[in-house]
Amino acid sequence: MMIEIERLWQALNDVPDPELPVVSLVELGIVRDVQVTAGKIVVTITPTFSGCPAHYAMQDAICDRLRQVTDAAIEIMTTYSPPWSSDWITDTAREKLRAFGIAPAPRHGGNVMLLEAVTCPNCGSANTVLRNPFGPTPCRMIYTCNDCRQPFEAFKPL
Amino acid sequence: MTNELHNALADYLLALADDELILGHRDSEWCGHAPILEEDIAFANIALDEIGHAGVWYRLVADLRDERPETYPDQLIYFREMADYRSAPLVELPKGDWALTMLRQYLFDALESVRLERLAASAYPPLAEADAKIRTEELYHLRHTTAWVRRLGLGTEESRRRMQAALETLWPYALQMIEQPSAELVEAGYVPAEDDLRHAWEDMVIPHLQDSGLDVPHQTILPPFDRQRHTEHLSALLDEMQSVARLIPDARW
Ligand SMILES: [Zn+2]
Numbered sequence: 001m002m003i004e005i006e007r008l009w010q011a012l013n014d015v016p017d018p019e020l021p022v023v024s025l026v027e028l029g030i031v032r033d034v035q036v037t038a039g040k041i042v043v044t045i046t047p048t049f050s051g052c053p054a055h056y057a058m059q060d061a062i063c064d065r066l067r068q069v070t071d072a073a074i075e076i077m078t079t080y081s082p083p084w085s086s087d088w089i090t091d092t093a094r095e096k097l098r099a100f101g102i103a104p105a106p107r108h109g110g111n112v113m114l115l116e117a118v119t120c121p122n123c124g125s126a127n128t129v130l131r132n133p134f135g136p137t138p139c140r141m142i143y144t145c146n147d148c149r150q151p152f153e154a155f156k157p158l
Numbered sequence: 159m160t161n162e163l164h165n166a167l168a169d170y171l172l173a174l175a176d177d178e179l180i181l182g183h184r185d186s187e188w189c190g191h192a193p194i195l196e197e198d199i200a201f202a203n204i205a206l207d208e209i210g211h212a213g214v215w216y217r218l219v220a221d222l223r224d225e226r227p228e229t230y231p232d233q234l235i236y237f238r239e240m241a242d243y244r245s246a247p248l249v250e251l252p253k254g255d256w257a258l259t260m261l262r263q264y265l266f267d268a269l270e271s272v273r274l275e276r277l278a279a280s281a282y283p284p285l286a287e288a289d290a291k292i293r294t295e296e297l298y299h300l301r302h303t304t305a306w307v308r309r310l311g312l313g314t315e316e317s318r319r320r321m322q323a324a325l326e327t328l329w330p331y332a333l334q335m336i337e338q339p340s341a342e343l344v345e346a347g348y349v350p351a352e353d354d355l356r357h358a359w360e361d362m363v364i365p366h367l368q369d370s371g372l373d374v375p376h377q378t379i380l381p382p383f384d385r386q387r388h389t390e391h392l393s394a395l396l397d398e399m400q401s402v403a404r405l406i407p408d409a410r411w
Contacts, residue, residue, distance in 0.1 A: 080288060080291040081287035083294070131196065133200070134199050138203055138295075
């Protein structure tokens with residue numbers, strides 16, 4: 001039976017990130033490639049951070065979803081090259097993250113500026129201050145907004 | 159690549175990986191115990207990153223040894239005997255107080271940053287690629303620990319006293335970390351030479367330690383160093399780290 005790559009991508013499109021279920025692994029740029037070789041499906045993923053604890057949960061979620069649309073053998077490969085970049089997060093995913101209360105990382109074009117001003121996802125103010133460059137997951141940091149006085153999380157530029 | 163070069167590179171990377179793993183484990187010991195909540199979160203993340211970096215290096219070792227990169231790292235971590243570990247005393251020392259933890263992390267991060275800067279140009283492409291993955295993540299560590307060394311060094315009398323004591327304990331072990339790699343690896347352009355690394359590291363850390371109000375010890379004689387020998391502290395660490403995996407070797411979680 002022919003396996004249509006397009007259908008596989010469609011299925012993968014609704015695999016949520018295990019730690020940020022408002023966005024999908026495809027939207028975050030974690031799923032890099034889908035190939036079918038000799039009847040076997042090979043999905044290549046790249047973790048956001050090399051120590052990402054959700055790495056195995058992602059692999060399981062991808063396999064589970066693909067099994068709903070195909071009986072073919074599935075292999076998940078991990079690559080670190082090119083390294084994941086927060087620039088790969090799509091515009092739609094950025095909006096979803098903002099609505100969820102997480103400030104998306106500013107696009108940096110390869111030159112990561114750690115001190116970039118971050119806009120508050122609650123009130124839109126740029127009057128924010130970094131509280132901790134580390135947060136609840138490796139890819140997030142903690143800010144406070146001086147205007148609405150709310151703490152919020154921001155995606156790390158990487 | 160000749161067989162000798164192959165093996166020398168695998169040994170070099172195994173030492174890098176073991177240092178990251180053991181330091182990551184030490185950092186994780188602060189989880190739930192750090193002096194303030196923000197730093198508890200920070201150190202849990204730094205621990206995770208270091209263990210992640212160890213994983214990246216172990217995968218390269220797997221490639222060089224024709225092992226499976228998906229399973230070999232766990233084999234190395236959980237089922238290797240202490241005698242086969244290649245970690246250095248600097249990372250094996252117990253976590254000590256907050257000053258020692260912070261200073262050790264800073265000295266290590268600084269060395270990692272100058273080494274990563276050079277490995278980016280490695281003539282072994284998989285190494286240069288792995289380097290690119292790790293380098294940006296490390297920026298966050300170095301910035302954090304650089305600020306904390308200054309904060310504690312110039313803080314209260316007590317914080318300075320503890321930092322100075324930590325520096326005297328750690329300094330000889332930190333100097334040891336900058337080793338001469340086997341000549342063929344340097345000649346092949348795979349890894350940086352010892353003197354290059356030492357100068358870059360000293361130029362980074364010595365002025366910062368001094369600006370942070372600390373007296374850098376004069377060290378001429380280094381304690382003997384052999385990556386095949388370990389401090390007694392590693393044994394307890396491995397007992398704990400490996401216990402669950404060895405109890406149920408095929409467990410899934
Ligand atoms: Zn606000």
